[in-house]
Amino acid sequence: MRKMILLLVITSLWGQVQVHIESIPPDVDVLIDGAKAGTTPIDDLTLHPGKHSFYLEKEGYTILHYTTYLVGAEKAVLRFRLKEKYSVTFKSDYEPLHYRLDGKYAWTEEKMRFDMEAGRHTLEVFLGDSLVDQQEVLIRESTTIRYHYQGDRN
Amino acid sequence: MTRNRYLQLLTVFIGVCSVGLLTRCSFSVPHYPEPILLGESSVSIEYTFGTVDIAWPVKIIDGHPTAYRLRFYSGKDTTKPVIDRMLLPGDPIAARLPRSLFLPDTLVNWAELIPLGGDYPARRQSFSYTGPIITLDTTVIQLRPVIIEGAVRLLRNGAPVPASRVTVTFPSGREETLPCDTSGAYRFVFPAQVLDDSSCTVRTVAPGSYPAEMKSVTLNAGKQYRVDFWVGPTAEFFGKGAPYIVLEDLLPFRTGPENGATIQFLLPRDEIIMVTTVAGNRLKAIVELRSETGEKPHYVEGWVPASKVKPVEL
Numbered sequence: 001m002r003k004m005i006l007l008l009v010i011t012s013l014w015g016q017v018q019v020h021i022e023s024i025p026p027d028v029d030v031l032i033d034g035a036k037a038g039t040t041p042i043d044d045l046t047l048h049p050g051k052h053s054f055y056l057e058k059e060g061y062t063i064l065h066y067t068t069y070l071v072g073a074e075k076a077v078l079r080f081r082l083k084e085k086y087s088v089t090f091k092s093d094y095e096p097l098h099y100r101l102d103g104k105y106a107w108t109e110e111k112m113r114f115d116m117e118a119g120r121h122t123l124e125v126f127l128g129d130s131l132v133d134q135q136e137v138l139i140r141e142s143t144t145i146r147y148h149y150q151g152d153r154n
Numbered sequence: 155m156t157r158n159r160y161l162q163l164l165t166v167f168i169g170v171c172s173v174g175l176l177t178r179c180s181f182s183v184p185h186y187p188e189p190i191l192l193g194e195s196s197v198s199i200e201y202t203f204g205t206v207d208i209a210w211p212v213k214i215i216d217g218h219p220t221a222y223r224l225r226f227y228s229g230k231d232t233t234k235p236v237i238d239r240m241l242l243p244g245d246p247i248a249a250r251l252p253r254s255l256f257l258p259d260t261l262v263n264w265a266e267l268i269p270l271g272g273d274y275p276a277r278r279q280s281f282s283y284t285g286p287i288i289t290l291d292t293t294v295i296q297l298r299p300v301i302i303e304g305a306v307r308l309l310r311n312g313a314p315v316p317a318s319r320v321t322v323t324f325p326s327g328r329e330e331t332l333p334c335d336t337s338g339a340y341r342f343v344f345p346a347q348v349l350d351d352s353s354c355t356v357r358t359v360a361p362g363s364y365p366a367e368m369k370s371v372t373l374n375a376g377k378q379y380r381v382d383f384w385v386g387p388t389a390e391f392f393g394k395g396a397p398y399i400v401l402e403d404l405l406p407f408r409t410g411p412e413n414g415a416t417i418q419f420l421l422p423r424d425e426i427i428m429v430t431t432v433a434g435n436r437l438k439a440i441v442e443l444r445s446e447t448g449e450k451p452h453y454v455e456g457w458v459p460a461s462k463v464k465p466v467e468l
Binding site (some may be wrong): 013062063064066068071072073074075076077078079080081082083085088089101102105107109111112113114115117118120121 | 170171183184185186188189191192193194196197199200201202203204252253254
């Protein structure tokens with residue numbers, strides 16, 4: 001019986017991985033498998049090898065949701081980089097158009113407000129089923145995008 | 155502008171704003187329901203693995219391997235090695251492995267060493283993680299030996315022959331003798347060098363009343379040879395009379411009891427004969443003639459002098 005208990009203790013300790021979590025920016029709230037794990041940097045964490053879900057959140061930044069299979073190493077350092085989130089207003093001057101950002105976020109309104117991750121996004125403009133324009137939009141601050149349709153309006 | 159005029163303008167402004175808020179027109183811009191994400195991965199994971207040094211001492215007692223193949227198997231899968239390494243003679247038979255191989259469910263792992271450059275059997279050894287340095291048990295490396303084995307048993311009922319011995323003789327002069335065990339079995343294990351001789355003879359000597367038998371073995375057909383000896387008379391022969399043993403080599407076996415009768419053949423010393431009739435100092439007997447090919451034995455009747463044979467218990 002003693003041996004069994006000792007074996008269980010050994011095997012349970014053996015499987016643990018020391019986990020260190022860093023982030024840019026710091027002071028990000030971290031949830032692991034749905035439970036609050038602390039605020040980055042987190043140093044005193046041990047996890048069993050296997051599938052784990054990490055959820056990082058900070059005001060002004062996009063939420064980062066990351067699932068990974070943690071291997072049975074001695075130590076694992078996870079480094080996350082959260083991207084800034086900006087408020088962007090889109091305004092167009094031609095009603096029949098509809099729009100799509102990054103190939104998946106679509107809308108038809110002439111005016112729209114977005115929470116956009118910083119970086120280069122692709123704006124596609126459609127008239128009916130036809131793609132009439134495509135532009136790269138660099139977001140690095142809260143701003144207003146004014147879209148002026150230069151095609152034929154008849 | 156009077157104070158009343160300001161109040162009038164303020165009232166108008168508040169009214170316009172209120173209408174705008176209530177109707178949600180011109181001032182209101184819809185908010186897209188989800189954030190616009192680029193979806194680029196911004197995560198990195200850096201693992202640090204502990205290591206385990208595994209040393210495997212070997213002792214070469216036969217042969218000169220030209221290389222070694224060292225493999226390690228996790229307890230999870232004993233068919234697919236997690237590490238397969240080639241080592242040269244003189245290299246230490248050792249490896250530094252990540253500790254991650256030793257998960258709780260892989261407490262039993264396997265190491266395999268395959269000497270190359272000859273007919274060496276692979277060696278396998280199980281081990282568990284006991285610390286950062288693991289030394290396996292010493293393993294003997296030797297060319298696969300030549301094995302000659304078989305049994306010495308009575309032809310009439312298959313019983314072992316007590317205290318029988320078997321001798322193997324090689325043309326080079328090497329000779330070894332082993333006693334049979336209680337089941338009549340014997341087993342010789344020779345180093346591979348005996349294959350330099352292309353053949354050998356295997357001879358059995360059963361004590362007392364059984365003639366020695368000898369068989370030749372060709373040594374180029376493999377490394378394990380089975381040579382069985384069936385000694386003594388057959389059950390059929392045993393029922394034909396009283397067993398006697400020949401006391402003298404080259405004893406004439408005549409067609410009749412008289413001295414001038416024709417000699418059919420000469421009997422060797424220790425041959426077993428079955429006596430059916432006693433006529434003075436002559437005995438009528440039957441001799442069993444067996445072929446090497448295992449055909450049905452032949453029986454020949456004849457006469458021998460009573461003084462040259464004696465009764466025997468088989």
